[in-house]
Amino acid sequence: MNVIDFFESDRQKHWLEEISRSDWDGGAFLHELLSKGTFFEAVGKGSKVLLLTEGDELISFCTYAQKDDIQPTELTPWMGFIYTFPRHRGHRYVGALFEEVERLAKKERIAEAYISTNHIGLYEKYGCEYRTQMNDMNGELSRVYAKRIE
Numbered sequence: 001m002n003v004i005d006f007f008e009s010d011r012q013k014h015w016l017e018e019i020s021r022s023d024w025d026g027g028a029f030l031h032e033l034l035s036k037g038t039f040f041e042a043v044g045k046g047s048k049v050l051l052l053t054e055g056d057e058l059i060s061f062c063t064y065a066q067k068d069d070i071q072p073t074e075l076t077p078w079m080g081f082i083y084t085f086p087r088h089r090g091h092r093y094v095g096a097l098f099e100e101v102e103r104l105a106k107k108e109r110i111a112e113a114y115i116s117t118n119h120i121g122l123y124e125k126y127g128c129e130y131r132t133q134m135n136d137m138n139g140e141l142s143r144v145y146a147k148r149i150e
Helices: 011-018 023-037 038-042 094-105
Strands: 002-005 048-053 057-065 078-084 112-117 128-135 139-146
Touching: 002 094, 011 023, 011 048, 011 057, 023 038, 023 057, 023 078, 048 094, 057 094, 078 094, 094 112, 094 139, 112 128
Parallel strands: 078 112
Antiparallel strands: 002 048, 048 057, 057 078, 112 139, 128 139
């Protein structure tokens, strides 16, 4: 398995099609942002879409971005749009994406990265700690986790 950056890939059309196969509203929204060219406007310049792949197959994806669905906030960066395709769940594959996020954050001398979610008991497996609840862009409460970058 490999972690690749969508924007550094010469196969963006293929990976965009793979993202579109997601059965999650967030995946559809990410696909829309990428298709319309509004990704950086929404989540900040320099943000990345990380793809965990095996050959031509997309296993899991996430973003490493300045902003996510908790706005406005001083918290940054965010691990967002975290998704693993159903047939690959239960193998902790997203951990490979989180390792890449840690590598990128270390390079930028960042101490913590954040996740906005309503899941309980999922991201704790990857060393994330619950911090607080904040309103997302729809005004709904979301749990905010922090991943310490070591």
